[in-house]
């Protein structure tokens with residue numbers, strides 16, 4: 464993120480900070496000052512996360528999302544508003560924990576490099592493929608671990624509020640859930656040399672991918688690509704298809720489920736099967752978590768028996 468920070472220093476921060484009170488100027492007039500870098504990175508990440516959330520999600524909602532899905536029996540009342548609110552609520556903390564990695568990059572602790580010629584084109588291409596493979600594996604196992612009963616209730620359950628998701632569910636997580644699933648992307652550039660520009664572009668593309676698996680637009684039915692159809696199965700049945708880009712790790716981990724069974728035979732839309740489906744879901748929930756949590760509109764039962772108002 465150093466290239467983006469340098470760009471924003473030139474275009475915004477250098478002039479913005481001249482308006483600060485005189486006692487802060489010694490700190491904020493030096494672009495290499497760590498306190499100034501930390502503050503600038505926070506502003507950058509906080510604004511940036513709103514942009515990479517709202518722009519792709521809104522475009523996807525307008526042009527790709529099948530509005531018929533809003534009539535699905537499992538689509539919640541005011542769901543989009545709830546998805547957006549959960550996302551926006553998570554951004555202050557998500558930005559804070561994320562910039563710890565960005566701060567290390569700016570201070571020179573990562574292996575990011577600027578010029579392709581530093582390592583050559585063959586390595587550049589290899590590093591991109593390796594980045595995809597590494598993060599695909601990392602996200603799978605972190606996501607799967609988040610479904611462990613010790614993690615699921617407090618960390619990941621919020622994202623499973625959405626049985627039929629919209630593009631606005633792409634960031635609708637507990638802040639630490641979104642953060643944990645992003646760790647492989649950050650760790651990679653501390654372990655392996657990676658081009659700074661590729662890294663910056665990757666962040667935008669990853670977010671577009673995350674929107675795409677929540678938008679219900681089934682652009683491919685390729686069995687090896689973890690498409691929106693696969694991720695819809697995850698949201699509906701929750702212990703299948705934990706993957707991010709590909710279905711490889713679901714196949715290896717024994718959690719792969721082809722979405723066609725559910726979508727092609729129209730079970731997805733058949734209200735008559737809702738009860739049966741719910742019973743099956745509950746059976747799986749008992750197997751995985753040892754208990755079933757019943758949700759009612761406006762209220763939810765939390766583990767331990769405490770009843771709390773739904774956010």
Ligand SMILES: [Zn+2]
Pocket residue numbers: 622628632677694698
């Ligand atoms: Zn999801």
Ligand SMILES: [Zn+2]
Pocket residue numbers: 606610619623697701
């Ligand atoms: Zn999940």
